[in-house]
Amino acid sequence: MIDRTVEAVVLAADALGPPPGGAAALRRRLEALVAAGVSAAVTTGASAAHSGDLLRSRPAGPGRLLLVCRHGGEVYELGPRGPVRVGRRVPSAADDAALDRAVTAIRARLDGRGVVSRRVPGQVGRRVVGVRWPDRARLAGPAAATLVRDLAAGAVAAAGLPDVRVSAGATHVDVSLADRGDAMRDLLVRFASRGIGPGLVLVAGDFAHTGDDTALLVPELDRAVVVSVGAGRPGGRARPAVRHRPGGWATVLALLDEQLDRRRSARVPCVDEDPAWVVVETGADRLRHRVTETLFTLGAGGLATRGSVEEDGPEAAPLTVADGRYTARGPAQHLLPGPQWAALDIDPPPAADRRVLDLRTGVLYRQTGEGGPPIRTLRLVSADSPGLAALCAEGPAGRLTGGAPLRAPAAGPRSDGRSWTTGDAGGCVWGRTADAGTGAVITAAAVQAEAVAGGLRTVSRFAVFADRDAAGRARRAARRGFARVLAEHRAAWALRWEDVDIRIPDAPADQLAIRFALFHLWGTAARHDECAVGARGLSGTGYGGHVFWDADAYVLPAVVSIDPDAATAMVRYRLRRLPAARAAARAAGRRGARFPWESAVSGDDVTPNAGYLGGTRVPIRTGELEEHITADVAWAAVHAATWTGTPERLTGEWAPLLTETARYWASRIRLDAGGNAHIDRVIGPDEYHEDVDDNAYTNVMARWNLRAAADLAAVPDDERAGWRELAGRLADGFDPATGRYEQFAGYRLLAPLRAADVGEPPVAADVLLGRARVAASQLIKQPDVLMLHHLVPDETATGSLGPNLDFYLPRTTHGSSLSPAVSAALLARAGRPDEALHLLRHAMDLDLGDTTGTTAGGLHVAALGGVWQAVVAGFAGVRVRGSVVHLDPCPPAAWPRFEVRFRCLGRRIRVAVDAAAVAVHTDAPTWLQVGGSPPRRCGGWTRFPRRSRP
Amino acid sequence: MTRVLAPLDPTSAVEATATALARLLAADVRHVDPRDLAAGVHDRDVVAAVVSAEPGGALAPDGWERVAGGADRPVAVVPRLRRPPVTIDRVLVPLDGSPESAAAAADTVGLCAAGGADLVVLHVFDARTVPRYWDQAAHARADWEREFLARWCAVPGARLHLRSGVPGEHVADVARVEAADLIALGWSGTLAPGRARTVRRTLAEATVPVLLIPAGLR
CATH class of the missing domain: 3.40.50.1000 (HAD superfamily/HAD-like)
Known part of the structure; x- marks a missing residue:
């Protein structure tokens, strides 16, 4: 049919x-x-x-x-x-009046054409006008109906009733408000x-x-x-x-x-190839195969699978990993590859295909296209049932078979002690990868059904990754069937997009890229108990799954407005690693807790001690010196508590994150003879300059950390007072004459190179010029001083964003993938939205366009988080202070209208911006402050006039 | 049978290179009058030719440029060598990360690998090819390198040597550092002004034969 x-x-x-x-x-x-x-x-x-x-x-x-x-x-x-x-x-009195006016107008118009009409008793919200033609011959045929409809529509338009709808046949006119x-x-x-x-x-x-x-x-x-x-x-x-x-x-x-x-007959379902929601790859460019695998990663509930093709091949790097399951030791620690569940036997392998990632429903669809009956597959990692993954396939029976439903992992570095075991029981196959050293285990059970009819083979597979009852759950999923599993999964995704989304009618490519970022943020930060977000998330082997400050300063601020429980779980990941952080502080001769630059399963520092800048082997000192992460962890906890409207956590369960980090800074700070406080020998976010003193970012974040702990923590008064005293003495490099912060002591004396002197940003200047040359220059890798204006604007001098943007942005090479999106957010806040969008597009294209040649190793998750931050905090201008949501939109010219949906303070909020107004919808009464207006408690839709910005 | 073309009465360096190259490529050496090299290189059974880099010498009376410039096969240009190669155990393959250079080298690289040679790929980051982002020096290279090799030289066992700067400045030096016996270098086939800077510089500095592979060769 x-x-x-x-x-x-x-x-x-x-x-x-x-x-x-x-x-x-x-x-x-x-x-x-x-x-x-x-x-x-x-x-x-x-x-x-x-x-x-x-x-x-x-x-x-x-x-x-x-x-x-x-x-x-x-x-x-x-x-x-x-x-x-x-x-x-339910029509209002005004609606009824409009309908009556419409009927009067229509009847008058018909009467003018000699058509007899009468009002027929109608229904609520509807009127019917009966029509009788004087010439019976004209009653027949569509021409009569068209004429009646045109007459009626013309009458309604002339009466100035745009909301009234008219439909008509040859014998009646139906008038309604819908x-x-x-x-x-x-x-x-x-x-x-x-x-x-x-x-x-x-x-x-x-x-x-x-x-x-x-x-x-x-x-x-x-x-x-x-x-x-x-x-x-x-x-x-x-x-x-x-x-x-x-x-x-x-x-x-x-x-x-x-x-x-x-x-x-278990035929493969279809996807709606709505260009606003799908990312399509034809497979024609073989160089993009591994990139596509990364882009098409499906993740939910802490489980993720790369979007590899189903068949074996030299250009495939299939991988399934689970949040928090690591193998190996020390710096070599990396995510443990789990059982492969999405492989099929296809012989001969497809020579051409078309693959569609549907962001709206979280499914990956494939159809081969080399002529003849196609092979079609559709897979999902369930957003409705954590740990469940399902695959449906069909193709010529002689070419496609299901084969083993669970297979040994293929990708990822090998490590001693890693094992793979498999077996079957009760119609269910199980597979397990394990690391004897770390004790990490990933267990899956799968049920598979195959059938052949008319030369077409269909395969349905249900795999459950769980420590307990995996086989039982897989059997139950198989009994529900793929169609039901898919329906439930789609519905779960629909709920997500209902609450969190971006709509930019005039910039569909931007809209798709931002939705892509949201899609993968959901897939990456997807656990609600404890969530470890690595630099490449769960989408590849890059960075070993190690957790950096990316998680705290870039991903969490995005995730908290997408899935507040996942942000809470990210804080919990840090909280549960406090013992290791305390031990690290003790080992360094300090008090409190010092969080590691790179963290994995235990919270011990897993930063390697050597690496490469391009081809040059260099010592890695970030583990030793990039200490701002300790304040970043505390900041993330405060930010999460603020956005979720749960400040009580900061004096309860999460309090140690504030007090222990403050104690670390108090013991780390040096007082000089004049009583001024300093932090010596650190690396700031700008990693071009190592081993510097009084890095503005580190010092101001430490100051913020001390003050926040003093305000909130239940500690003795003398300790609290000591923190405040120290915070007040900390050098921050601010020069009131210029309105600028000096990035670190002596920065102003460096060679005044600008990024444009090296190349068009983004550019990895350290790779091009070498470490010594960039260290001797004012080139910076990413926002450092400016990161303060992004994270802790209240700790920076009033009016200092503009002067620091003017000074530091031209010196920023954006050689870190973290840089463009946050810079975009800051530019938007500074009223420079078009420059902001230019930079944001670099971030949006980073993975979709594989612009740096490393997306095959995994998504740049911090950049994805930065994209969403730039939209929410930048263009929509959202900030939460106490129980008030502040909004100050500043959209770029290319976005004359946009709507952003997000979550905060336990509310679901929609902000629709156009040239004239900011319309805000909240699902429960919420304090809103829009532009410079006083705070108002609003529920439902509220319109605010757009304020003109200088 | 495939052949490596070499001039009659060769110097020991050219003869040694031809013999070693033939062994690597599973071919025979066929000697021809030096004046016939430019024409003979187009013969169907010829997989490569060998010519001296000495300008205007008896072994390349038309100059290596004329032989290599018109060739649709790889041509090994042999500089004055202190120690002519006995075998070619390691080949340095400079690649600029463009599909053209990888495609040009692909078949020859495949033959070298099949012949048992170690492959060392050289990539030099310059203003045109430097990555946009290099996030964490502790990790960035692993991802970048894995993908670079997978895209441009997916030969098992191939290693990558990375440098920054001007490519021509590095090829001969890296060949020395890596103890390569042969440099396999793609080129456009022309020495017109402004072109083939890397080829010129490499030939001027190399202490091992340089196998010039014409672009578009498959």
Whole structure:
């Protein structure tokens, strides 16, 4: 019939009339589809009371069955306990007045053409005008209906009633505040809430010529499958295209049977290739294969799998890893590769393919394309059921087989003590990787089903990664079936995107790149108990999964507005490693806790002691000197508590993160003879300059750390007073005359090189020029002083952002992938949004365009976090102070309208910005301060005028 | 049978290079009149030719430029050598990270690897090829190197030698440091002004034969 699996079905019943023989056959099919996860809707102009046998449906989910009555005036959901009204349009007095004015205008217009009309008793929110032509000959044919509709629409427009919708036939005019098109749009919104885009919708009805139901065919159905089952040929609408399959209700039932058959035979579902949501790779560029694997990583619940192709091949680096499961020791410690669950045997291997990552639903789809019957696969890592991964495949039986559902890991450095064991029991295969040294284990169990029919082999595989009951869960997932697992997964993703999203109608490429960042932030920081976010997340072997300050200063501030519980889990990762941090401080002869530059399973420092700048082997001193991370960890805890509206954590469970770090700084600071406080011999965020004294970033962050602990911690008064005293004495390099901070003592004396002298930023100047030359210059790798304005603006001098941007940005090479996005956020805050967008696009393209040749090793997760920070804190200007959300949007010219959705203070917040206003929606009363206006407690939508910025 | 073309009455260095190269490429040495080298290099069974770098000498009366410049096969240009090679055990392959240079070298590199030679790939970061980002020196090279080799020289066992600066300044030096017996260098086939700077400099400084591989060769 349509040779495609859809996830939602809309049946337009009006023009078809009642099903011959009753609705039982239709009802049975709809209930079966709903049980398989399909959403279905029947639209009718009748009231619920007159909707007949369909009301007797009692489907059980996970799909939904909707009855749309009165052209969308009322919507009922049919469930196991009967129909429940889930939507109703209630007209206001103004609405009724508008409808009456419309009827009057229409009748006058018809009267002027000699057409007799009368008002028919209508329904709530709707008016009907009956039409009688004086010349009976003119009643027939679509021309009459067109004429009536044109007359009515013209009358309504002339009356200045833009909200009134008109549909008409030859004998009547239907006047409402929402027409059938709105009813369809409402359905599409409801489907979208289940993760079903228009491209996965089948619409069936009689859409011949100008029949009433054609009004359902809104342009938003462009990618949908629309089938007209009436005898007459469908009209010539350009969008959406309508297929003609005459046969009435018999054809409708056949269409539904086809969908049931496709599910019964485990055919591979489809994806909605909405350009706003998909990243597509054709596989033609073999050099991008490993890059694509990284980009197409699927992650949820602390489990992630690279988007490798299913078959073995020299250009594949498949990898599945689990958050926090490490192997090996010391600096060589890296994430333990887990069992491979997504491999298939394909012989010969595909020579060409098309792969689609659907960000909206979190699935990876593939279709081979070398001619002949294609191989199609679809996989997911469940957002609904942590640890569950599922794969569905189909292809020629002689070419495709499922093979072993779990296989030994292939990628990742080898280490002593790593083992792979596998076996089967009770129809379930299990596999386990383990490291005898660290005790890390990744266990998976998988159930696989294969079938061959008509030369087509289908494979369904359900793998569960869990320490307990993996086999039981895999069996239960297999019993639910792929369609249901997929439906639940899609719905979970839909909930995420409902709360957190970006919409930029005029910049679709930016919108997609930002959604890509959100997608992978969800996939990376996905545990709610304890979450270790490595520099490359869970998407590759790069950086061994080691956790840097990237996690605290770049990823957490993004994640806290996406998934607050995951941000809390990131803080918990640090909290549980306090013993190691205390030991590190003791070993250095200090008090309190000193967090490691690179951290893995235990919290001991795993920073290597040597590395390379390009080809030059260099000693690595970050582990020894890049101490600001200790303050960054404390800052992340405070930031998370502030954004989640849980300040009590800072005096409770998380208090040691503040007190112990403050104690470290108190013991680390040197007082000179004049009583001034200094921190000697550190590396700041700008790693071009090592072993410097009084790095502004380190000192001001330490000062902030001391003051924050003094304000919050339950410690003796003398210790608290001591911290305040020290904080006040700390040198920060600020020069009131210039408004600038000196990055470290002596920086101003260095050779005044600018980034443009080296090349067009971003550029790794240290690789090009060598360590000594950049160290002797004022070139900087990434924001250092400016990072203070980003993280702790209240600790910087008022009005100092501009002078420091003017001075340091031209000296910034952006040779760190952390740099462009945060610089963009700062530029936006400084009222320079177009420059900000230019830099942000470097960050957005870093992985999507593999602009630095290392994406194959994993995503640059801090850059992804920086992108979201630049949107929320930069262009939308969001800050949280106490219980107040401050907003001060400053969008670039290329974004004349945008909407950002995020979470903070336990609320779901939407900010819609255009040239005139800032509209803010909160799901519960919230204190808002927009621009310079006084704080207001607002709920629902509130509009604020945009303030003009200097 | 495939052949390595070499001039008659060769010097010991050219003859030694031809013999060693033939052994590496599983070929025979065919000697021809030096004046016929430029034409003979196009013969179907010829996999490479060997010519002296000595300007205007009897072994390359037309100059190596004329032989190599018109060749559609690799041509080994042999400088004055203190110790002619007996075997070619290690080959240095400079690659600039462009598809063109990798494609030019691919077949020859494959033959060298099949012949058992160690492959050392040289990449020199210059203003054109330097990465945008080098995040953490403790880790950045591993990712970058793995992907560079996977893209441009996916031969098992190949190693990468990285330098920064002007490529021509490094090739001969790295060949010395790595004790390479042969440098396999892609080139455009022209010595027009402003072109082939790396080739000129390498030939001027190399102490091992330089196998010039014409761009577009497959």
